[in-house]
Amino acid sequence: MLRELKKNIYAVGVQDWDRRLFDELIPLPHGTSYNCYLVKGSQKTALVDSVDPARYQELLANLAEHQVKALDYIVCNHAEQDHSGSIGFLAEKFPQATVVTNEKCKGFLMDLLHIPENRFQVVKDGDTLSLGDKTFEFILAPWVHWPETMFSFLREDKVLFSCDFLGSHLATTDIFACDDTVLEGAKRYYAEIMMPFRSSIVKHLQKLEAMDIDLIGPSHGPVYKKPFHIVEAYKDWSSEQVRNEVVIPWVSMHGSTEAMVKHLTEALVKRGISVKPFNLTKTDTGELASSLVDAATVVLATSTALVGPHPQGLYAAALVGALRPKTKFLGIIGSYGWGSKAVETIKSLLTNLKAEVLEPVYIKGAPRKEDFEALDKLADSILEKHKTLGLL
Numbered sequence: 188m189l190r191e192l193k194k195n196i197y198a199v200g201v202q203d204w205d206r207r208l209f210d211e212l213i214p215l216p217h218g219t220s221y222n223c224y225l226v227k228g229s230q231k232t233a234l235v236d237s238v239d240p241a242r243y244q245e246l247l248a249n250l251a252e253h254q255v256k257a258l259d260y261i262v263c264n265h266a267e268q269d270h271s272g273s274i275g276f277l278a279e280k281f282p283q284a285t286v287v288t289n290e291k292c293k294g295f296l297m298d299l300l301h302i303p304e305n306r307f308q309v310v311k312d313g314d315t316l317s318l319g320d321k322t323f324e325f326i327l328a329p330w331v332h333w334p335e336t337m338f339s340f341l342r343e344d345k346v347l348f349s350c351d352f353l354g355s356h357l358a359t360t361d362i363f364a365c366d367d368t369v370l371e372g373a374k375r376y377y378a379e380i381m382m383p384f385r386s387s388i389v390k391h392l393q394k395l396e397a398m399d400i401d402l403i404g405p406s407h408g409p410v411y412k413k414p415f416h417i418v419e420a421y422k423d424w425s426s427e428q429v430r431n432e433v434v435i436p437w438v439s440m441h442g443s444t445e446a447m448v449k450h451l452t453e454a455l456v457k458r459g460i461s462v463k464p465f466n467l468t469k470t471d472t473g474e475l476a477s478s479l480v481d482a483a484t485v486v487l488a489t490s491t492a493l494v495g496p497h498p499q500g501l502y503a504a505a506l507v508g509a510l511r512p513k514t515k516f517l518g519i520i521g522s523y524g525w526g527s528k529a530v531e532t533i534k535s536l537l538t539n540l541k542a543e544v545l546e547p548v549y550i551k552g553a554p555r556k557e558d559f560e561a562l563d564k565l566a567d568s569i570l571e572k573h574k575t576l577g578l579l
């Protein structure tokens with residue numbers, strides 16, 4: 188498929204309409220794409236990133252459609268295999284091509300893909316590469332997801348190739364982002380991939396804001412035209428600003444914890460707080476992650492199974508701990524039968540968060556009147572905490 192972004196700049200990646208799971212972990216309700224970009228300068232031709240190795244033949248077909256007989260440079264912004272995985276094949280197919288990347292990424296490509304050292308040209312932050320009438324400027328962006336990530340900026344055309352940063356998992360025939368579905372997908376993607384690196388994200392957003400950018404070509408999902416508000420959205424998501432919302436990931440084997448979640452949800456709603464309960468056995472991990480982006484409070488709710496939290500509760504606690512949302516308050520509720528270490532285990536998994544842990548409501552068996560009252564008190568306390576943040 189021939190898709191032109193600007194004169195002599197083409198999207199030559201592939202759409203993966205049917206993929207439904209990423210990293211054996213993240214559900215992909217709308218599929219995804221592996222974007223890469225062909226840049227034809229007056230003297231040299233470069234390819235920015237590649238595609239998942241399973242789709243290499245489609246990339247070759249796209250290059251053939253552009254009558255690409257030789258590549259001078261293969262720019263690698265990120266070593267993760269869904270972008271870099273075809274670079275080894277490309278290096279064999281185009282023996283004169285140089286792989287252009289930073290020192291750290293070079294190391295990854297040598298380890299992950301066994302690309303020989305003599306194929307590389309190493310660039311540092313701010314270095315440039317001329318294709319004749321087009322010039323790349325490289326911007327190192329460590330810990331925007333991986334330690335070796337970088338962006339490539341085409342100066343004359345003002346096109347930023349941002350790899351995973353600002354991307355979305357979305358297969359589409361539209362080359363340019365044109366509706367809110369993209370933003371929804373981008374938020375989910377931010378939550379799943381970028382959120383743990385929030386402090387690094389903030390720094391790099393500031394860098395991008397100071398630049399004159401016309402188009403942003405990420406490595407998943409459609410390309411953003413400058414007016415599109417992806418950078419503004421990222422600023423909001425990565426800021427300290429939270430919403431008057433409580434997210435409750437929950438699991439219940441025999442209904443006790445479920446009754447507690449129901450009661451707490453209603454108590455919070457009565458107090459003017461919006462609530463997103465997620466039944467962990469049915470929920471989509473991406474939706475849960477997305478909801479964590481800006482909720483002021485998370486309450487983990489789980490029954491006890493074999494001393495600790497139920498495995499689904501354990502997973503949710505590990506996920507919240509790993510994604511490091513900006514959540515300000517944490518609650519723990521649930522039920523046990525004879526002895527439980529669920530509260531301690533959950534707390535230990537959440538130490539990554541800079542959140543205040545509220546008094547847990549962890550009860551024996553099915554909730555009684557006094558347990559519901561304790562949940563009302565928890566709702567009161569969440570209300571007070573949200574008020575102190577000026578959320579209502």
Ligand SMILES: Cc1cc2nc3c(=O)[nH]c(=O)nc-3n(C[C@H](O)[C@H](O)[C@H](O)COP(=O)(O)O)c2cc1C
Nearest residue numbers: 439440441442443444490491493494523524525526
């Ligand atoms: C498979 C299984 C394992 C359990 N292991 C424990 C345990 O180690 N310690 C404990 O106190 N209760 C244990 N229980 C009891 C439940 O935690 C208890 O019945 C609780 O009230 C269930 O809450 P729920 O109705 O929300 O599932 C276990 C129950 C099941 C079904």
